[in-house]
Amino acid sequence: MANPTLSWERVGKRFYRTFEGYHMQWAVHVAESHLAVAPCGGAIAVWDRTDVIRAGVARRAQIAIYSGSGRLLATMPWDLGQITGASWSVNDELMVLAQSGVARKYTDFAGNFVQLRLPEPVTHVQWLPDGFVAQSEEKWTLVTDFSSASFLQIDLPTQVLDWVAVPADPSSGRDHAVIATAESAILYTFEQKQHPLSIEPLLSLKLSPDNMWLMGQRDGQIYIYGTDTFHEEYRFDAFHNPATWVGVAAVAALEEEDSLSVLDLNSQERLTLEFENAVSIYSEVDGLRVFSDYSHDFFAPVPDVVTETFRLGSRAPSAILLNCIDLLEKKSPQANENLSVIGISALPGAVDACCVAAAAELDPRWQKKLLRAASFGKSALNLYDSTLYLDVMEKLRIANTLRSEKVGMLVTVHQMDMLGPAKVLRRLQALQCYGEAIAVARVLKCPVETVYIAWACHQIQSNVDLEDAELEQLLAATLDNVLGISYVEIAQNAFDEGRPKLARTLIDREPQAQRRVKILLRLHEHERALQVSVDSGNVDLLFYTVLSLASNAEVSLPQFYRLLGDKRTAIEAYKRLCTLQPNAKETVHKFLYQMDLVVDDINLSFTEACVEPEIEPKHMQLVTVQKRFAELKQTHFESQATAEFVALLALQKQLESEFEMPFANLSASDTVVALLNISQTNRAQKVANKFHISDKQFWWLRLRSLVSRREWTDLLEFAKSKKSPIGYLPFYEQTLQAGNLEAAGAYVDMCTNVDYKERVQMYLKTNQRDKAIELARKLKDESLVPGL
Template identity: 30%
Template sequence: MTILPSPTLSWDTIQNVFYRKEEVYQMAWSIPDLSDYLIAAARNGGPIAMIRDERKVMLLGKHTPGKPKIHIYTAAGALLSSLTWDLTPPILMHFTSTHLAVVSDEGTYRLYDLSNPQQYTQHTLGSEASEMGLVSAKGYDEGFVVLTGGLQFLEVAGWKGGRVTPLAGSSLTDPPTSWAIIPPDQSSSGHIEILISTGTTIVTLDALDRIDQRISRGPFSHILPSPNGRFLALLTGSGSLWVVSADFGRNLSDVSLADVMDGDEVGGIPDGAGWCGDNAVVLSWGSKVVVVGPSGDCLRYDYPPSVHLVTEPDGLRILSSSTSDFIQKVPDSSLAVFSPGSSHPAATLYDALDLFDRRSPKADEIRSIRADLASAVDMCIDAAGREWDANWQRRLLRAAQFGRAFLDLYNPSDFINMAQTLKVLNAIRYYEIGIPLTYAQYLLIGPSTLISHLLSRNLHLLALRISQYLSLRPDPVLKHWAAAKISRSKGVDPSERGIGEDEGLCRVIVDKFEKEGDRGVSYAEIAKKAWEAGRVRLATMLLDHERRAAEQVPLLLQMKEEKVALVKAIDSGDTDLVYHVLLHLHSSKSPGDFFAILDDSSNPQLTPAINLLQVYAKEGDRRLLRDFYYQDDRRTETACLEMQEAGEAVEPEERVGKLQAASKAFGEDKERLFEAKMVEDAHRLLSFQLAQERELDHKYKFAGLSVDQFISRLLTEGFSKRAEKVRNDFKVPDKRWWWVKLKALAGNKDWDGLEAFAKSKKSPIGYEPFVTHLLALSPPQPAQAASFVPRCDPKIRADLYVLCGDWGTAAEAAGERKDKAKLEQLRRSAPNGIAQREVDEVIRRMK
């Protein structure tokens, strides 16, 4: 075997566990001593922020005059930007995915947009924080927690000016020696918790409770939760490193720091401490870095003059003046392939490739692992992902490819994915980009977070290419790009802007979106950026390209383009959006302006909005409705509203008044004279009914009856004079009068009255209804009914008699008309017995 610069050169062991340390970058910065600075580094290979630590004594001449500056570097030490910090000294710097948050010791914090660091938003933590000052602060992904001078913990959920909520009382009398955050996704309660070292114990604090963990080994100088949250590393005052499970239930290791130092002269409380993945704890004193294994075995490194440790989910970054190193437990797949004497099939496969390349017949050994070949291939693919050096990546992938050739069926997607991923990772790890993201970290954060990381660095083209390469939607990149493009033009005096510059920029953005973007990129957000940058015209132009009205309308309202907003909302067909605009206008405009905007006489497009306004106002704001009808001369609607309110009025007088108002409103429209007359009648009727009620000492209730019901009621109660009066007053036609009276008399079983009525004059409805109605009563009145049959048309008399059950007379009637067919029919249909005999009798007489 030829000796290659094996990857295992960087390996070391702690108690048979392999660790490896790789130099990732030579730092581009020239910082002689990191210990002069407060340093914050973003996880997953993110950028590094530093500010001169004011508490450190400076050598004369080293001090740079003026306000302190925060410098932001890439992970490879290239300066990205410098910010002037003009507040009181910072106690926390923390990177979110898009921003750098800096918290001052007076409770003010700023969020710097990483893609445009000169722009920041500033928030405060309230009066308590500013009066008492802050002692310390710690951040996590979704927010941060501060400890005030009053020893109260405050939680800030969300970075963008989130709500400040105090946690439960800490009962501290002195600032704790150390404390740590357990983020909600790792705590047992699902809410944020903090661990505080106080006295000899540790206290767990959340929003509601304070729980003493009853530990007697404190105080602790460091409380370090492991990246996955399952372990805690505690450094005790007595100089030992104690690792326990997160619930304090299990002791995992207990190491005396004196042993670790192995007689070295430095000692005491470490300057830095962090987890190397979830596997080991790393401590630093000055330039010395020590990786401590569970039983006290350790690895030692030296980085004069000082280091800064950055815990990563799968390892630890060691930043020093000259290098950025990455130390991690050797991943399983690398171990399988490369560990000395590995008998894993992956190692055999890898060796076989080597032999094959050298045309050695021993390459045939691959056949010995036939059964495990598939897993060997998988292992080689995974191992490729774990290497920094592209040569090794390639070699391992080749081994996988070689093994694949011996497999009948193999799904190549893992292979392809890995090759793709490595291409992306190598691109971003390139020192000019400087994002040393490991494969494990990449799996953890996913491609979209990587994209937003690239965007925060304004690496738009790379982000776009990677998006396209990985088939991600390019929208976020395009949006960010456009926003950056607009904000870059912000500083320019509008008068200096060339003519057509808005058009030009709009066209550039739209072209780019259409060329690179998917269908449905939202322009509203970009337009909003343009508007915020003071480029109203550009904003309007961009907004025109937005297809979703729900996105357009709020911005248009903000831009005071109310009329446009209204039209867009109407066009969208989403009535709720129209209401959004209407309510906004109603509350922000004077009534006059409001109605002026809604005037649809000039713009029929607005009609739907007016309809909706009426629907709303009818239910929710009658005064608005009346005002609207009034100013728009809508008489019919006004009258109908009065009618509706008349119906809703419980007080008779109020109803009378409403009817009068309705009649008046109808009367003002010459197209509605008929309706005016009708309402006038309604008014007259109700007044008359009320008068009659009074006249009859309120013994009867008439109000609310219709004309016919009223007449019927009067007849039933025996007030026929009054009924006649109503008939005349309301010009009730004869036919109707006859029907009402017939029904009323029949209902009263007033047979004499009915007889008299029938005789009073020739019935305009004929007499058949007398018969049928009496039969339809319950119980039916066949005898009374039959008495009216002779007044009916002779042709139907026989049938009517049958209905009355009088077969004999029916036959007689038919006989009188000599209607033999009818007789025959009667005979057939008559029931047996008397009826049939009666019919037969008449037939016989006929003959």
């Protein structure tokens, strides 16, 4: 391979080179067309210069969208008259402004757009990353939101020579502004503030691609100012024609349609490039794009590390290391000697320089050779951090994919870094290069699901002649092999394209119930959404679905009730949601009445009565509930239980008036305990008998009551009153737990149903050691008593 320096052009101490990009596939006459080029190798919008308003009628025109290699991506009709200008947003959305003041932002290549109309016709426009500043006869208008009809305006001064829009700078707190030159230069902000600048009255104002420098022209001279202070930094004798930035290293101007003059800002020397046809130039952050009818090339300064590596006769370590590859191919032992010449201390730097030079190359052959040189140098080092080497390999793999003729993104690695992985993938999808997008996503270790979703949506939009079943099979053949794929967006796209049947089929393939429910709700498949949420067993999802349907203005109340139908879990969810709202009782009762859920309505009334704190209204409500239960055959048990509850409340009302103490809201057992605690044993027994409290339960209640009041004599009398239905062991245990060992000991001999070993331990626990020894000796088991 010939040394690449042979094609370089030297200007002062700096070299420049032209990368031959693509032989364009388009049939565009650059000299007769307007071009809007997206930065960093993006798409190109083209419209004819002759599309003007004639005889007061706008001739129907179109805007063609091409890839960097000239592949036609889309054509969009334009019927709004003469175009003032067009540009691309940071999200690769085409922004177009007509002289009539109508502005459009195309959100995709399918022609979908948002549109706004400015208050008056415009004469000129300057573009911002997220909008534009338009000039009319009297005002500048700032637009940053195409979906809003509100915008900021400032008055236009008289006799403006030229002006430029300055993007906002969050780091300095500066908002969008305008720099205009007339007799003096002033920075106008849209906050109605003016800042005089020390700038000459200039023409052809242009910001550098990095917005760090401002260039202006006057009388064949170029003036350059820093945008931090706007003080003059450089002044050169240059061109009379409007100049364009070449990165930030040089400026260039078309002297003729086929002749480009370049001024190096460092040396102030000039270079002239001649072309076979008329060309159009567009500035990039690190170079200049050159378009003709047949080609798309990239002109840029050569980085210093590349110059040192390739320059003939260079003794830079990276140049020597690169030479080793030629020696290795010749199987010359001098390759290893060259490593000694470099030296072990300089070798890591040489490896890094070869990596950086490879990243700056657009020719894959030189990329490989430089990386081979870096790999050879790495092999001679015991310790070397390969991060840069691996990073460059990964980036070049991606960059070469992007530079392919099919994709048509003539980007440098630096431009690719500026775009970032997400935007690179979005561009590939917009270019319909899905295979390349998947390959790039895997190299970047990014999720590929979004690429497959974009591919599926494109298939739905483009295969209009396929039946739903055929299209489903086409999609399933690819998507079924993709783990974690979501069909939500694909189904939505199918619905939007007029394929509701296909959308429903695709929703059934969605594995996550939550996603299925949300898309079904969006597609107005309300019944299916509710059924999916019920079947999922996810309570949160069920509440979400029911609430969404209940608050949906498109679903009437009768329709909502029909949707709930016999879905008991959904009904319970809605009842629970209703209780969280004001006037919940009325809402739920109305709902249950409409649904003919009589038993549920009575149960709700019963619950409401139970939580009523006052005994009188609770009693009245429960009487009503009992009557309603009695009217239904299927609620016989509920009627009896409620009747007992009503009787209990009546009794408690009587006891409250009789003993002047609270009995309300106590259960039957608690009522008995309350009576026992005030020594109303007979009344307690009557209550127990009336409410079917068994003897065993009553004995337990009285036992615990006497123990809690420490009435040991009454407890012993109660134990001896008659045979205990619960035995006597509870008396012993309850008394022992209360701490009265003497009283507990009285019950040991009464516990006839325990074995002798346990009885011995009971004697010991109640300090009756003599009885424990006597029983142990009687049964000849003295080991039961310690110390014998």
